[in-house]
Amino acid sequence: MPANEPYILLDSFKTTPEPNASAFKTTREPNAYVSARFRLSVCPALAATVNAITVLYPLHAARAQWPPTGPAELTAMNGEKVTVLLRSTGNSFRAPQLLLWEGRLRIDETRRILLPKGSKTHGTELTDADTLDAVPGWGEAPRQLLTTRVEKVRALIPGEPAPLTSELLQATPQVEQGGDGPCTTVLLTTTALPGRDPVHGCLWLIQGYLPRRVETVLHGVLLVPPSHLTSDHGTIAATSLPRSTAVLPAATALPFAQALNFAEPGPHAYLSALDALTPPRT
Known part of the structure; x- marks a missing residue:
């Protein structure tokens, strides 16, 4: 995972070719390249899925007895390396996404800030509404753990929306x-x-x-x-x-x-x- 950048676990975007966009082909090389323009938009079914997972995650976590990630647990991780599962709409479309973000927690009396890897001053505030989970450490193991948990929650939704x-x-x-x-x-x-x-x-x-x-x-x-x-x-x-x-x-x-x-x-x-x-x- 690149420093200062979250990993997009799930998003609600779809891409469709522009109907009037002309594709062009480069023939200078033996393997020709084709380029076309695409339109980026929000898929309502995907947005509904991401939003539902946000709601289902803490309900299933309590039923499955996963380790809690409340204010007390986050406070205990103050200053530590953590990987956080977040719901975010911080894009130009305000489309819901599920992000995995690695960083260090900095907690004071009023706010919880996640400082991404490589940053000591600029971070993201973790709100109760958008913070779904957090596990200690960086790297493949915590990412896979959170990914597996999201997949289990996604399986609660009947079929494909x-x-x-x-x-x-x-x-x-x-x-x-x-x-x-x-x-x-x-x-x-x-x-x-x-x-x-x-x-x-x-x-x-x-x-x-x-x-x-x-x-x-x-x-x-x-x-x-x-x-x-x-x-x-x-x-x-x-x-x-x-x-x-x-x-x-x-x-x-x-x-x-x-x-x-x-x-x-x-x-x-x-x-x-x-x-x-x-x-x-x-």
Whole structure:
């Protein structure tokens, strides 16, 4: 890992060739080179995945009894070499990324600063919201440990998140509010209330869309991870879903009554819902 630079473990960017970009070929050498222009953009499905991992990581860490990385543990590493797992949106697109960063911790009464390798003055402040994990040391062993932990958390998300399209919404069944049909479509999204921090990793378990509406209104059960929000059933307009929303096509359909049970308050209800949505491994 280069000094002063983090290793990007996961990001939410996608590259697509510019439709009108002309490729050119250099023929001076026996092996010709082709060059083309690409457009960089944020993939909503990838952004939803990174955001969900940020929420799932501490929940799974507690269930798996990984060594905690709270303020007391970080304070004990003051001045030591550490490798830190961070969530970051510090790019021009504000796209979520998971970074591994090696450095030394410098902790005072008000802040925790990570000084990258080779730097003694310019560092990155570690906030509770963005600091997912930290392990002592630099090099391959701590990087591999954190990478493996992220892979285990990623495996909690059923299948590969896919973009949410209008065609998919139109394919959901028509339902009447109050019906007991199964939840056949699962959305991975973010929920936000005015003046409050957004909650990532929310699950909309969709029964279908309501008829006789001017716009597409979806009915189902909203499951939220532990936060200031509460899980509930109800409706949401498709236009109100944030751009960083993905569909989980591999998720198992759940009876509406079972989905409602997961909306009941409980310390492990959210993780239990993910377990139920994950198809059995073959």
